[in-house]
Amino acid sequence: MHKFEQLQGLGLRFRGDDTVYLDDKELKTLVLELLSHVPDPEIPCVSIVDLGIVRDVRSGPAPAVIITPTYTGCPATFAIHAAIRTALDEAGLKDIRIETTLSPAWTTDWISDAGREKLRAYGIAPPPKGAARHSLQEDRAECPRCGSSRTEEISRFGSTPCKSLHRCLDCSEPFDRFKCH
Amino acid sequence: MPGGNDVLFHHALRLGDDALILGQRLSEWCGHAPMLEVDLALANIALDLVGQATLFLGVAGEIEGQGRDADTLAFHRDVLDFRNCLLVEQPNGDFAQTIARQFLFSNWHELLMREIAAASEPRLAAIGAKAVKEITYHARYASEWVVRLGDGTADSRARMIAGLDWMWRFVDELFDAKDGTPSLRAEWDARIAHTLAEANLEAPKPRRGVKGGRLGHHSEHLGHLLSEMQFLPRAYPGAVW
Numbered sequence: 001m002h003k004f005e006q007l008q009g010l011g012l013r014f015r016g017d018d019t020v021y022l023d024d025k026e027l028k029t030l031v032l033e034l035l036s037h038v039p040d041p042e043i044p045c046v047s048i049v050d051l052g053i054v055r056d057v058r059s060g061p062a063p064a065v066i067i068t069p070t071y072t073g074c075p076a077t078f079a080i081h082a083a084i085r086t087a088l089d090e091a092g093l094k095d096i097r098i099e100t101t102l103s104p105a106w107t108t109d110w111i112s113d114a115g116r117e118k119l120r121a122y123g124i125a126p127p128p129k130g131a132a133r134h135s136l137q138e139d140r141a142e143c144p145r146c147g148s149s150r151t152e153e154i155s156r157f158g159s160t161p162c163k164s165l166h167r168c169l170d171c172s173e174p175f176d177r178f179k180c181h
Numbered sequence: 182m183p184g185g186n187d188v189l190f191h192h193a194l195r196l197g198d199d200a201l202i203l204g205q206r207l208s209e210w211c212g213h214a215p216m217l218e219v220d221l222a223l224a225n226i227a228l229d230l231v232g233q234a235t236l237f238l239g240v241a242g243e244i245e246g247q248g249r250d251a252d253t254l255a256f257h258r259d260v261l262d263f264r265n266c267l268l269v270e271q272p273n274g275d276f277a278q279t280i281a282r283q284f285l286f287s288n289w290h291e292l293l294m295r296e297i298a299a300a301s302e303p304r305l306a307a308i309g310a311k312a313v314k315e316i317t318y319h320a321r322y323a324s325e326w327v328v329r330l331g332d333g334t335a336d337s338r339a340r341m342i343a344g345l346d347w348m349w350r351f352v353d354e355l356f357d358a359k360d361g362t363p364s365l366r367a368e369w370d371a372r373i374a375h376t377l378a379e380a381n382l383e384a385p386k387p388r389r390g391v392k393g394g395r396l397g398h399h400s401e402h403l404g405h406l407l408s409e410m411q412f413l414p415r416a417y418p419g420a421v422w
Contacts, residue, residue: 072311073204073232102236103307105314156322157222161229161315165218181314 002027002063007092024059031057031065031088031096038087041079042160045122048080052110055101064097068106070181071161108181120144124163125177141177143168151175190244191264193305194254195360195395196297197237198265200312201255202403203286204230205410206273215276222322226283229315236308243304256414260397260404267394268351270403274344277330277337281344283323288372289355291316292365324376331380338382346385353390360395 001021022030036049048054048067056066065084069077081098088096108127111119116126125141141164142149148170155165156179163176207227214220238251249257268286273279294316297309330341356366377384393399414420 069311071229071232071315072236072308073228073230075228101307102311103303105307105311155218155221156318157218157225159221161225165221179318 002059004092027059027063028057031093034087034091034093035065035084038080038083041076041083042162043119043122043124045118045124046111046115048084050112050115050118052106052112052115053080054084057096058099062097063095064099066099066101068101070106074161076160106181108178111178119178123175125166125175127178127180141166141175143171143173144175145173146171186244186246189302190241193237193241193244195264195266196305196308197234197241197251197254198263199269199286199290200230200237201234202263202265202406203269203282204228204234205406206269206271207279207283209273210279219276223279226319226322229312229319233308233312233315236311237305240304240308252414256411260399260407262397263394263399263403263407264397265394265399265403266351266354267391267400268348268354270394270400270406271348271351272402274347275340277340278344278347280323280326280330281341281348283319284327284376285345285348285352285373286355287316287320287323289362289365289369291320292368293362296362296365327376327382328380331377331382341380342382342385345382349385350388350391354392354394357392357395 001023004020004022007020032049032054035054036047038048040046040048040051040053043051051070053067053070054065055068058064058066065088067080067084081100084098088094088098109130111126116129119126121144123144125144128139140149141151141153143151143166146168148168150169151166152169153164154167154174158165158176158179162179162181164179165174166177167174204227207223207230210223211220211227214223234255235251238254242249242251242254268282271278271282273282291313294309294313298306298313300306300309327341327345330337332338333341355361356363356369374384
């Protein structure tokens with residue numbers, strides 16, 4: 001069991017004092033729920049859980065959130081680390097550490113279905129599923145505005161490491177696409 | 182006789198220094214590239230490389246066990262202590278010369294990282310597996326530009342030929358029998374030949390290879406690069422962002 005005092009804003013019912021006991025499963029559920037409200041700093045329409053950056057919540061004697069970076073040089077990695085720390089601290093979960101792991105390497109296949117839809121609604125074409133295995137195939141991005149697949153690539157490198165630039169040949173709008181990785 | 186740890190330290194150092202120096206070189210294009218898309222692409226590639234360098238140098242510091250972290254290794258070593266290959270420190274020249282360097286390097290880098298990803302040191306393997314995904318994009322980007330410039334106008338073609346000619350002498354060092362990766366040569370040669378054929382270019386004339394980067398014997402260009410890269414942390418020790 002994990003003992004916490006002064007947990008805040010987590011929808012927990014308290015009995016008498018502020019002390020809460022959570023078993024491993026409850027702790028994991030609680031932390032994942034909490035982090036599902038932490039937005040990605042560059043693409044705030046999706047959370048870091050949607051993107052598959054949060055890999056696991058380890059319980060036991062040294063509880064930790066396990067995260068993995070999307071791109072090795074992505075500057076958002078630092079902002080994400082800080083945002084997780086803030087979210088945990090504000091909820092009273094100061095004892096939970098953050099650990100970074102590189103292996104297995106992050107892939108766009110880990111972006112949740114809900115995350116894909118949020119990206120599309122935000123105007124970013126989500127990466128096709130299962131595409132990580134043939135990531136550089138000449139597949140055409142689908143325009144997130146009009147749904148047309150008559151599109152062309154403008155630049156393989158976009159405004160952030162994880163995106164490429166495209167243009168729709170039907171509605172003429174330029175758009176970002178989450179790169180297959 | 183260097184111990185196993187020393188060999189592994191220098192191995193990680195070479196991997197980190199190659200990525201760091203090329204990342205710094207490419208950053209010089211930021212805001213100066215011939216067009217916006219190219220500016221974004223070169224800055225993105227530089228960012229990937231600096232990220233990889235940070236990880237490799239971090240592991241190098243751990244292996245060494247002297248308390249040096251990635252920043253210390255990047256900013257507080259002098260030119261003779263760098264172990265990058267000569268290719269990555271060469272000046273950007275014009276865009277075609279930059280593309281020539283990237284084309285030759287990234288195609289080798291991709292093969293190398295595949296090998297590192299399958300290697301036995303788990304920390305290096307994890308970085309390699311991650312880096313190879315990024316480098317696949319770099320190699321393809323550079324190869325496409327070689328075709329575009331080589332098979333383009335008379336001017337772009339002449340510049341592409343000149344760029345490849347300038348960089349070609351630094352290729353042998355990558356495959357050096359002692360400090361390099363001779364086992365990757367055949368596959369690299371095939372990849373390069375394939376793209377050059379598509380670009381209607383002939384392979385540059387054989388040149389006597391220049392080596393020495395792995396031993397710390399660098400061209401004059403590296404010192405100038407380091408003086409710019411290292412200025413701030415040396416002038417203001419302990420400065421934080």
